[in-house]
Amino acid sequence: MRAAVFHGRRDVRVQEWPAPPPPGPGELQLAVVRAGICGTDVEEFASGPHLIPLSEPHFASGHRGPLVIGHEMVGEVVATGPGVDGFAPGDVVVPGSGVSCGDCRWCARGQTNVCRRYYTLGLHVDGGLAERVNVPARISRSVGGLAPDVAIMAQPLAVALRAVRGITPEPDRTVAVIGLGGIGSLAVAACAARGVRTIGVDVSAGRLETGRRAGAGLLVDASRTNAGAAIREATSGHGADVVIEASGATSGLVTAMDAVCRGGRVRLVGLHRDPSPLDLTRLVLEEITLDTSKVHICDQDLPEALALLTAHPEIATTALDDVIPLDRLVPDGLERIERGDAGGKVVIRV
Known part of the structure; x- marks a missing residue:
């Protein structure tokens, strides 16, 4: 499959990359429709790695080495792993960006964004700037009738909603x-x-x-x-x-x-x-x-973001700068945002 892979500072390559395996227990496999670029992605590209575990395994995800970036995505479910309820092939979903353990004292308090074994899709394990990605079903939500260019704003809007909570x-x-x-x-x-x-x-x-x-x-x-x-x-x-x-x-x-x-x-x-x-x-x-304010709490902020976008889809239109193909990610996405030339979100059509 085609994917955007981080190899090091100023070295993100759109290349052939192994497709993910069949989804494991509790996972969905998505055919990615849209992916967004975050300021963190730009920072990793321009001056990193800061968060991406190139040389040492990440303490929670275990990943080490080059990885597929992208933690904002919308995708169509193509397969479900064992134990997944509530999703079926053909559903269009948006996942949250962070994965929590569900067992530590912070998760028990509902503070999943400061989980002791927290890791982020597209930073600590392969993410969504690719044709396919596996994501936990428990951090995914149906987009309902939202168009992909609107639904792609759900995850960053969830971050913003936590910031103004x-x-x-x-x-x-x-x-x-x-x-x-x-x-x-x-x-x-x-x-x-x-x-x-x-x-x-x-x-x-x-x-x-x-x-x-x-x-x-x-x-x-x-x-x-x-x-x-x-x-x-x-x-x-x-x-x-x-x-x-x-x-x-x-x-x-x-x-x-x-x-x-x-x-x-x-x-x-x-x-x-x-x-x-x-x-x-x-x-x-x-x-x-x-x-x-760190990222978002999936159960709280992501549903609120989707509801707000359903009621006010113009929020997405306002925030959107451009939709570009995956092959133009570096010059028209990462480098353009780094220069300060983008007036809003740059979204990738995968």
């Missing part, structure tokens, strides 16, 4: 979202769907336009203005009640700290690998809460 509309509440890429723009859309006032921040004109379409009430071009000051000016000098940092850039974290109000909250969604510039003293003196 607990944020409810209030007359004077403002949420700032820094970084309007795939997750950030969907976080704006999720806030807008709930009636929460949002301010979107980015340095890319294309991504700012995506943020506008997603429903941001105010847009700040951080390449031209001091974003923290602009957010304070727009909030009567107070700052934003919640700042979602989705860029993963050090400058984004600096802006988040500049923009958050006293008693507010900074929520980290983007992965930060550089040393942190956090002012811990200010966090304490102004009782600012710093928390994080």
Whole structure:
């Protein structure tokens, strides 16, 4: 089969690759229809491997060596493994991205995204940028009547929904979202769907336009203005009640700290690998809460994402930049996103 295989930094090859074996107990085999590119995929390509276990076996999945990337996918069920109920060949499903053990104390509490043996499709085991992939049935959900180009947004929207969970509309509440890429723009859309006032921040004109379409009430071009000051000016000098940092850039974290109000909250969604510039003293003196949001909880966030897309399919249209063939993954997908030329999600037609 054809697949996009990570071999090392700046070395992703669309090549022939062994098809997966028949699905094992509790598994589905999917013929992939659409696959999405995430910022994590781009980071692995540009500067990795950070998460992909090329040289040492992953502690949970056991995988070592080159692997098929892609953890956002929609596929048609072509085979089911032993013990699978509720799915049959021909069903179109979207899987979550993370696999949890189901037995540890965190899984028992419903915190499957911090499972002690958690691993991710397309990062720690072969993923969905391929013609076929095996996935656990328990993290898969039927897409109903959603078109593939809409359903492909379900997994990243689930991540965005977890990032905005607990944020409810209030007359004077403002949420700032820094970084309007795939997750950030969907976080704006999720806030807008709930009636929460949002301010979107980015340095890319294309991504700012995506943020506008997603429903941001105010847009700040951080390449031209001091974003923290602009957010304070727009909030009567107070700052934003919640700042979602989705860029993963050090400058984004600096802006988040500049923009958050006293008693507010900074929520980290983007992965930060550089040393942190956090002012811990200010966090304490102004009782600012710093928390994080990791991926999604499949049982909670994925069904909500599918329901939201069913009610508001325009969210997917807003977030979509382009649909490209698998053979154009590197130049028109990974490299284009790395350059900052993509205004939204780039989706692969497999």
